[in-house]
Amino acid sequence: MMDEQERRTIEQVIAAGSPQDIGWFRFWFGDNRWEWSPEVAHMHGYEADEVTPTTELLLSHKHPEDRERVEADLVTSVRDHAPFSSRHRIVDTAGKTHHVIVVSDAVTDEKNEVIGTAGYYIDLTDIVAEQRNEVLDELLPEMIEHRAQIEQAKGLLMMTYGINAEQAFRVLVWRSQETNMKLRVLAERIIARLDELPPAAPALRTRFDHLLLTVHQDTPPT
Known part of the structure; x- marks a missing residue:
């Protein structure tokens, strides 16, 4: 029960x-x-x-x-x-x-x-446009003021779960509403606790090294 x-x-x-x-x-x-x-x-x-x-x-x-x-x-x-x-x-x-x-x-x-x-x-299949717009209207000033922390937290979710930026933002909003915590505070606390996570596996670091050193060779998007 x-x-x-x-x-x-x-x-x-x-x-x-x-x-x-x-x-x-x-x-x-x-x-x-x-x-x-x-x-x-x-x-x-x-x-x-x-x-x-x-x-x-x-x-x-x-x-x-x-x-x-x-x-x-x-x-x-x-x-x-x-x-x-x-x-x-x-x-x-x-x-x-x-x-x-x-x-x-x-x-x-x-x-x-x-x-x-x-x-x-x-x-994460469907994003309800009306609900999303209401959330954005409420959170937009805070997002602009604290964009760096929120974007960093979104990037962590995207890399960890393999999701896109919109889905990562949706997960952050869910946790913000569930915990009754401002979005920027939630993002700051996630970032502050990164040292609790184990270091990236050597194989992942090696592949990222390759990406970092070769990304300039990519064909620019049209």
Whole structure:
């Protein structure tokens, strides 16, 4: 059962996007049991209580090109009792492809032992123009004044999740609204905590070195 704080958090998250855009999930390691909100069920093409989510069902909806990678991430999550996070595509029962980000954190018991993971599905497929314009009208002055920090945070999301600038901005706005934190404060705090992340793998640095040294050779866009 959800407590009142969880319920309020979920309501705040759902309010940050259009009704089908964001929903919650939980996964319990002990019995491999999933729970999902009506919004996540709808993303997969089901009514709220039409089916019981299982690992097999969720994997069956992964895009064929993403399924192997997501399945490997799930296996690692269960083995290591670690949160499951991913950026991938799902195909709903009508055959529509959804581009989603899954973000989660650990669920612990009273002994502080990890017993599951819980988080959100964020559907980045559709951007509702009217809602986006309302958000931009509200945030535009702050964006202009603090553009550097916001753009840096957007760049981090784009590189981490492999999403475009508009989708990265949408994720920042979602977290800003959910946490009731100004966008520029959220961006500043993300940037300030970069030293908590592990250093980039040598292979990534090597490839970026190559990009940095050869980008001038690219054909200019027309």
